[in-house]
Amino acid sequence: MMDLDLVPGRGCGECTACCTVMAVDKPDFQKEAGVACRHCASGCAIYDNRPGLCRDYYCAWRHLPILDDTWRPDRCGVFAEFEAVDDLTGISLVLIGNPLKTIRQPWFIEFVTTGVLGDVPLLLGIPGPRGRQGASLLLNTRQMRDAANTSRGHVKALLEKELRRLQAHDFPKRMFVHSGANFGVAD
Numbered sequence: 001m002m003d004l005d006l007v008p009g010r011g012c013g014e015c016t017a018c019c020t021v022m023a024v025d026k027p028d029f030q031k032e033a034g035v036a037c038r039h040c041a042s043g044c045a046i047y048d049n050r051p052g053l054c055r056d057y058y059c060a061w062r063h064l065p066i067l068d069d070t071w072r073p074d075r076c077g078v079f080a081e082f083e084a085v086d087d088l089t090g091i092s093l094v095l096i097g098n099p100l101k102t103i104r105q106p107w108f109i110e111f112v113t114t115g116v117l118g119d120v121p122l123l124l125g126i127p128g129p130r131g132r133q134g135a136s137l138l139l140n141t142r143q144m145r146d147a148a149n150t151s152r153g154h155v156k157a158l159l160e161k162e163l164r165r166l167q168a169h170d171f172p173k174r175m176f177v178h179s180g181a182n183f184g185v186a187d
Helices: 052-056 099-103 106-117 142-150 152-167
Strands: 024-026 029-031 078-085 088-095 122-126 135-138
Touching: 088 099, 088 106, 099 106, 099 152, 106 122, 106 142, 106 152, 122 152, 135 152, 142 152
Parallel strands: 088 122
Antiparallel strands: 024 029, 078 088, 122 135
8 A cells, every 4th residue: 555644734623433333353452343433422532542443544535635635534424545456556436425325426527537537446335234344346348438429418327327236235244353451332
């Protein structure tokens, strides 16, 4: 993965997307995806003493100036992360808000169009139900490139088709390797 600096002056603020969206399976920290960390309450209640995993993690919005302030995950409904795609670093766009509304937004369609035409590996993803893995697919396909070269309307239609495909996915159960340090909020 690439090593990028943080965007100066940009902070997480009240965004807690990474505290809820991500599944974590490390020896000293486990949490199911879609479950809030037990220390999450309008931000991190133990911010100064948070685990190293949390201290070292930042979503793509914190690293990429091309994602302006409206792209903060809790504002836009997209949790952007860096993800390895073959030998390249791509951007995973996990839809955490209203997925259909999000992919129909002009700013989202424009980002996908520009990324695909610029050969930036992009993945579209959705979280799975609690206890299940999420699903994602690569957007850099010949069909998406053709749509991007044709019109934003074609990109939107193809995004809608790919979202339906993701939503029909058979979400496999998430199997944790580690146990004993569950940071998830109990029901």
